[in-house]
Amino acid sequence: MRVVAWSLPRDGDLGLNICEAHAFNTKDRFSLDVFVVNGWAGGGTEELEEVLSRRLQELPPPVVRGASGSPPSSAREQELRVPQEELDVLARQATTGAADNDWELDPNEIIFHEKIASGAFGDLFRGSYCGQDVAIKILRNVHEDSQQFQEFLQEVAIMRKVRHKNIVQFIGACTQKPNLCIVFEFMSGGSVYDYIRKSGPLRVGTVLKIAVEVCRGMDYLHKRKIVHRDLKAANLLLDETGTVKIADFGVARVMDHTGIMTAETGTYRWMAPEVIEHNPYKEKADVFSFGIVLWELLTGRIPYSDMTPLQAAVGVVQKGLRPPIPPNCPPPLSDIMRLCWQRDPNVRPSFEQLKVKTEELLEVYRQQDGAGGVRKVPHATAGSAAPVASGSSGGLLARLRGSSGGSHSGGGGSGSGRPK
Incomplete structure (x- = not known):
């Protein structure tokens, strides 16, 4: 390290x-x-x-x-970023006001309502733009040569490039100082993190639905050489229909021809070992985080909650620490988690592969749901294997075992427990 x-x-x-x-x-x-x-x-x-x-x-x-x-x-x-010439154009627009892009918004047309959240360098508001409910991310006290201003330009440059059903839609931005803000579609369902805090562990079918939608969005990003770098339940938002969309591209980056990054960024509890160690990494760092997200959804808990973030990071790198697999987790899902958080990034599946796998599992689950009904997954307790679905003994778990393609305990070592 x-x-x-x-x-x-x-x-x-x-x-x-x-x-x-x-x-x-x-x-x-x-x-x-x-x-x-x-x-x-x-x-x-x-x-x-x-x-x-x-x-x-x-x-x-x-x-x-x-x-x-x-x-x-x-x-x-070297940090991989949006091409510098593109950022220079945005910076000149912010300084001179010479912005004629269709995504550049007139701040006078943005209506602010209530504040939703506040951070060290900005605030998030609910508002409206041209009659549409929007979320407005405002930057405060940002200087032109500051790291925060560069991160702001990076986020704008990336969000202009993406449009997908499972990614929060970019409406536009104000890049002319002092009115620096980014405007997104408003996600009325809040974050998946808040949802599981209220409802507890999710049904397996719900976990699979969220997993499919995240995989679709992440596969789209990776095929466009965009690495999110901070994938977690708090950055997954729900719209009014329950569709999951990936949000918060403040630390996302575009890979260049080398496809290698070394900056440590993200949130320690979800961070891949190679990122923690400042080793070169690629898009498979997001796959590691996705495995931790699956664990979040199944347990309704924060990973390594009995440790400080730095203790967890050291454990992940030095002792092969991984969250314990819930005892009521269907084997195919535990296989996916173990594969995602393998120590060797090359062993982890791509989001294209994960998308196919989770779609297959979700279809199996829906067939079982229609046949026998599904109950909500209760809180896991040590030594118990709570039922996931009602119906015959040859129901969901047996069918999911059959579709898992075998067990992958993997070489990461400690996927099923914590170091002593």
């Missing part, structure tokens, strides 16, 4: 307990965006940003070393 050395003050200096952090490679080699902290006694997010900014300005540049102790090569450090 590469070590990023900062001469940071002791935690007590700032009174912070950092719980969640995303790390990005930048022109100055490293930057750290803190998303979740405990123990801050200040006056809010803005004051925290100011204190952190002052403290970070006092620090020397970070030292980044590989496993051998030597700095990484420029090739390994």
Whole structure:
């Protein structure tokens, strides 16, 4: 694992307990965006940003070393992005106001309603545009040469390129300062994360339906060389019909001809080992995250909830830590999860393969549902194998076993438990 050395003050200096952090490679080699902290006694997010900014300005540049102790090569450090010339065009538009694209919105035509969420660098509002309900992502206090502004341009450039039933639809953006915002279709069903927090573990049929829709959207993205890099239930949204759509492309990237990335980004509990280690990675990093998402849907829980995010990341890399397979999980789904979170990315299936497999399993499940009825999956308890469907003894589980194509325990090692 590469070590990023900062001469940071002791935690007590700032009174912070950092719980969640995303790390990005930048022109100055490293930057750290803190998303979740405990123990801050200040006056809010803005004051925290100011204190952190002052403290970070006092620090020397970070030292980044590989496993051998030597700095990484420029090739390994390279971050893959939308072509720079495209970002330069967007940046000029933001500076000069010379934007004549059909996706460039007039801020005077955007109507704001209630605030939905707030973050360190922006807010999310519900609003309307040309009579359509929309979600509006606004950036606050963003400077032209800042990392946040570059991330904003990256997200706009990527969202302009995609249009798929299972991806949140981009309506347009305001790239002219100071009105920086991105407008999407409004997803009235909220996030899948919130849904499973309220309803608990989902029926196997519902898990398969969500899995199919995520695989379709991710297959579309990967075939266009777009890597999401932060796939999790919180970034899956539901529309009024219950269709699942992939959202939040703030850290997504377009792969260039080398198809390799090294930046550590995403959320630790869902992050692939190669991403945590800053090793070169490709689109299969998203496949690892998808395996963790399946576990979320089946259990209704946060992965490694008894650990801090950093403890979980170390366990994933050094001890082969994976979430325990729920005892009531049908074998074909457990096979898919184990394949997705294999240590070797080359062993993981593609989303094209996963799409076919989940579609087949969903069809089998629907046939069983029509024949015998389906009950909601209860909370799993140790040593129990709760029934998934009513009907004859040769029902869903037997048929899914027959369609699984055999068991793949895989070489990842610890897919069924945690290290002692």
